[in-house]
Each structure stands twice: as structure tokens, then as C-alpha cells.
Amino acid sequence: MNLALTRRKEKSQPGDWVLRGTSILFLVLIVIIPLVVIFQDGLREGFDSFWYQINLPIARSSINLTLWTSALMTVINAVMGLITAYVLVRFEFPGKRLVNAIIDLPLAIPTLVTGIMLVILYGPQQALGGFLIEKLNFRIVFAPTGIVLSLLFITFPFVVRTIQPVLEELDRSQERAAATLGASPWTIFRKIVLPALILPTLGGSLLSFSRAVGEFGAVVIVAGNIPLRTQTAAVYVFSQVESENRLGASAVSIVLVLISFVVLFVANAIQKYWGAHR
Numbered sequence: 283m284n285l286a287l288t289r290r291k292e293k294s295q296p297g298d299w300v301l302r303g304t305s306i307l308f309l310v311l312i313v314i315i316p317l318v319v320i321f322q323d324g325l326r327e328g329f330d331s332f333w334y335q336i337n338l339p340i341a342r343s344s345i346n347l348t349l350w351t352s353a354l355m356t357v358i359n360a361v362m363g364l365i366t367a368y369v370l371v372r373f374e375f376p377g378k379r380l381v382n383a384i385i386d387l388p389l390a391i392p393t394l395v396t397g398i399m400l401v402i403l404y405g406p407q408q409a410l411g412g413f414l415i416e417k418l419n420f421r422i423v424f425a426p427t428g429i430v431l432s433l434l435f436i437t438f439p440f441v442v443r444t445i446q447p448v449l450e451e452l453d454r455s456q457e458r459a460a461a462t463l464g465a466s467p468w469t470i471f472r473k474i475v476l477p478a479l480i481l482p483t484l485g486g487s488l489l490s491f492s493r494a495v496g497e498f499g500a501v502v503i504v505a506g507n508i509p510l511r512t513q514t515a516a517v518y519v520f521s522q523v524e525s526e527n528r529l530g531a532s533a534v535s536i537v538l539v540l541i542s543f544v545v546l547f548v549a550n551a552i553q554k555y556w557g558a559h560r
Contacts, residue, residue, distance in 0.1 A: 317539065324532035335533035343510045344518035345537060351426055351514070352494040355433040360487040363441025364479060368471075370442070371449040385442050388435050396435055397503025400428060424512060428504035436500060437490035444486030445479055452478055481552050488549035492542045 325332050335341060370382055388396070404411040404422040414420045422428045452475070460470045498516040505512035507521060515534055522531035 320532055320535050320539065323528065324536040327529060331529065332533045332536070335530045336537055338530070340509045340513070341515075341518060341530065341534055344513045344515045345534065347426065347429070347513070348495055348515040348538075349541075351429045352433060352491050355430050355437065355494055356487045356491040358430075358434060359438055359441045359490050360483055363438065363486060363490075364445055364483050366438075367442045367445035367449055368475075371446060386439050388437075389439050393432075393436060393497065393499030394503060396432060397500035400432055400435070400500070400504050404428065404431075423504055424506045424508065426505070426512060429501055429512065429514065432500035432504045433494040433497060436497060437493050440490040440493060441483065441486040444489065445482050448479060448482045449475075481555065485549045485552040488545050488552070492545040492549070495541055495545075496538055 324335075336345070366385070370378065370385075401423055402408065404414070406412055406415055406421070406423060411423060414422065420427075422431060456474050457470050460474060461467075465473075496516055497514075498520065501514050502517050502520070505514065505517070507513055507517050509518075513521070515538055519531045519534050519538075522528070522534070
């Protein structure tokens with residue numbers, strides 16, 4: 283009885299409604315209204331015009347380039363993020379705290395600075411970049427490779443920081459039992475540790491993919507703005523704004539928003555499933 287009365291009092295607290303209303307209003311102003319506006323603008327001339335804008339050769343090429351470079355980056359990040367998280371949790375070595383702190387550094391560095399760093403390192407006029415071009419015929423700057431590299435730098439923390447807390451909380455009794463029975467470290471990792479990390483790895487990888495789809499700052503520096511070659515969707519949107527083709531910019535923006543929404547929805551579903559079955 284007392285518990286029921288307490289719950290009723292808690293539900294009737296006016297402060298709760300103020301907090302809820304404030305948070306919802308902020309969400310509407312900052313997120314929902316801009317999304318509604320971009321959808322309204324991109325579809326203002328009908329679906330046929332929207333479809334025409336996103337199927338222009340330049341627009342379609344930029345979207346395809348964005349998707350496959352982001353997908354390749356995601357696969358590499360999934361593997362390397364898993365390895366890095368495992369090393370940070372399961373091994374002790376000199377400088378471990380410094381390495382752990384450096385993982386988050388890409389989140390603090392402006393993406394334009396990231397692009398400049400990569401150009402200084404791999405530019406065709408630089409020693410390393412010139413060597414790769416002359417000796418191996420391998421170009422990084424102003425090529426899709428540069429896009430993948432910049433995306434790897436920017437999104438790497440998402441995967442590591444998603445896997446790391448799961449590894450730290452993982453019960454190691456099964457691993458010790460398997461080791462006692464003579465299982466090799468690789469067998470223990472493959473049959474005991476890895477199955478518990480598949481969902482967190484997938485969730486973190488999807489978050490990195492969603493982040494990469496809309497990246498502009500580093501990409502526009504490293505890849506340039508070469509239509510049909512190195513122009514990603516975000517850079518294409520910027521170029522259409524400069525060309526005063528607002529409809530084209532809004533149409534491709536809608537595509538990016540939808541892709542990010544679907545990916546984030548799947549990532550959240552994975553995290554909820556993981557949380558419910560832990």
C-alpha cells in the first residue's frame with residue numbers, strides 16, 4: 283500500500299513533467315525540426331524530382347563511393363578494433379595507459395586537422411607519398427585509399443570503446459577451465475571469448491559506419507572534390523550548395539539521413555538484444 287502511494291506521488295511530481303517537457307522540446311528544436319525541414323525541401327517538387335536528383339551520374343557515383351569506402355573501413359575497424367580492445371584489456375605492457383588515452387584522440391581532433399595531417403604525410407610532394415607513387419604506383423591522397431584511411435582514423439574509437447567494457451566484465455571462469463583442460467589460447471579465444479564479442483563488435487562497427495557516411499572535413503582535404511572519382515556524398519552536397527542547386531543537395535542529404543537512421547536503428551537493436559541476454 284505504502285509503495286503504491288509512493289509511486290503515485292512520484293508520478294504526480296510536477297518537476298518530472300518539467301524535465302520531460304524540456305528534454306522533448308530540446309529534441310524537437312535541435313533534431314526533429316531540422317530533419318523535417320530537409321525532408322520537406324528535398325521532396326518539395328515531388329518524388330520524381332527527388333529520384334532524378336539522386337540518380338544523376340555524379341550523385342549516384344558519390345553515394346556509391348561513400349558506401350563502399352565506409353563499408354571497407356568498417357570491416358577493417360571491426361578486426362583491428364577487436365584486436366586492440368583485447369590487447370588493452372588482457373595484456374600489461376609499458377605505456378598501456380598512454381595507448382589507452384590515444385585511442386580517444388581522434389574524437390578530439392578536428393576532422394579538417396586530420397585531413398591536413400594525412401596530406402602532409404602521404405601527399406605526392408612529400409617523401410613517403412612520393413615514394414609510394416614512384417616505386418609502388420600507389421596513391422593515397424586524392425584517391426579512394428585516402429578516404430578509407432581518413433575514415434579509419436576518425437571512427438576507430440567507436441569500435442574499441444564498444445568492445446572494451448564488455449571484455450572487462452566478461453567472466454573468465456570458462457576460459458580458465460578450458461585452459462586447465464589443455465585448450466590452446468587461440469582455441470579459447472575462438473570458442474569462448476569471440477562469441478561473446480560478436481554483437482558488441484557488430485554494434486560498434488555499425489556506429490563507425492554511420493559516422494563515416496556523413497564525414498566531410500577530412501575527406502574533402504584528403505580526397506579533394508573530383509567528380510566521379512573521389513567526390514563522396516557529403517562533399518557532393520557541399521558542391522551542390524555552392525552551385526545553388528539546393529534541391530540536389532537536399533535530395534542526397536535525405537539519402538544520407540536514411541542510411542544513417544537505418545544503421546543506427548540496427549545498432550541500437552543489437553545493443554538492446556545484447557543487454558537483454560547478458
